[in-house]
Amino acid sequence: MRLVFGLVLIAGVALAGGAVYMARDYIAQYQDQLARERQATKDALANVKSVPTVGVIVTNRAMKYGEPLVKDDVRIVNWPEDAIPEGSFVDMAILFPEDANGERFVLRAVEKDEALMKVKVTKPGQAAGLVSQIEKGMRAFAISVDVSSGVSGFLRPGDSVDVYWTGSVSREFEGGGGEITRLIQTNIELIAVDQIAGSDVTGATIARTVTVAATPEQIAALAQAQNTGQLSLALVGVQDDTVATAVEVDQRKLLNLKESAPAPAPVAEKVCTVNTRRGGEIVKTQIPCTN
Structure with a gap:
């Protein structure tokens, strides 16, 4: 019995010693790996250049x-x-x-x-106020709009728009006659919508007027166009850097209509006569025409 107890004790001591040895070896490996990682971090930080601020x-x-x-x-x-x-x-x-x-x-x-x-x-x-947003050489001009001409209320200060004019042109001008739509100004900046001049507008609002920043020459053209026809606005995309060319559409171009040929002029019927003197009077008598 004592022999068995002694053998068990010796086996336990051996197993415990082995476990301690293995744990010490694992701890040594872990510490070595940790030291290498710390050294690598120090080397990496040493190679990083400081960013000036x-x-x-x-x-x-x-x-x-x-x-x-x-x-x-x-x-x-x-x-x-x-x-x-x-x-x-x-x-x-x-x-x-x-x-x-x-x-x-x-x-x-x-x-x-x-x-x-x-x-x-x-x-x-x-x-x-609005004055602080007008650049040198520019002027503010108000344009009347509604839900159809004002891009359904999606206009905000800071947007850019193209301006189209629709009206009638007198026939005395070349190409005149009938109603036309023409692009008259491009990339005009909006600086206010109604009485709102800030760009932090949320949601769509149906505006009655929009205020644009333009040169005096552009304002003169807009004023003339507003008094002689209807103005419509087209919203320009934020990343759109294209330059719009001259655009003009009338009913003939819209519907692809061609001008009809003029009607032939009526030909007057040829009448042949012969004059006959009867005393002191000359009498005209109609006769068949011959070649």
């Missing part, structure tokens, strides 16, 4: 058109130097100058942590 002013919260901009609404974050959006503010002294005559206002909707750019805010002391 610049402090860029971003917004602390989402802001809508017309909101005043104050210092609590912005902060400075590090931005990769070669990826800074054009026109971004990088200096608080420029964004909020000490000699400012008033506050800045948001011109376009901005999201939280978005880089603040010059095109999205007014100048200090300038209101967020």
Whole structure:
């Protein structure tokens, strides 16, 4: 009995020793692998070049058109130097100058942590009205629209449209006569829809007027066209960079009609007569005509 107990004890000690040996070997291998991975990470980090950054002013919260901009609404974050959006503010002294005559206002909707750019805010002391969105040399002009001529209410400030004129042309002009539709202006920018000048418009709204930014020459053409016919707008796609050519359609072109040949002029019937003198009177007598 004691012999059996001794054999079991010896076997247990042997198994325990083997398990300890195997565990120590596994732990050693794991530590070695971990050390190699740490060294590889250090080598990789050592080979990575540091990216130069610049402090860029971003917004602390989402802001809508017309909101005043104050210092609590912005902060400075590090931005990769070669990826800074054009026109971004990088200096608080420029964004909020000490000699400012008033506050800045948001011109376009901005999201939280978005880089603040010059095109999205007014100048200090300038209101967020329509005047602040008209570029130098341009003028604002209102066009009356409805659900059919205004692209079913899907127009928003910042969109571009082509303008078509439909009306009658006098016959005294070459090619005149009848009603025609002609493309008169292309890629005209909308700066307001009704009294909404901000671009953060959700959903479709049936507008009564849209305001466009155009040169004085373009406005003169639009005013003449609006007073002599009907204007219709065609929405231009965001990625559409094609240049529209002259477009004109009349009823003949629309229906593929050809001008009918003019009716032949009536031929007068030839009448042959002979004159006969009867005393002092000459009498005409009709006779058959011969060749």
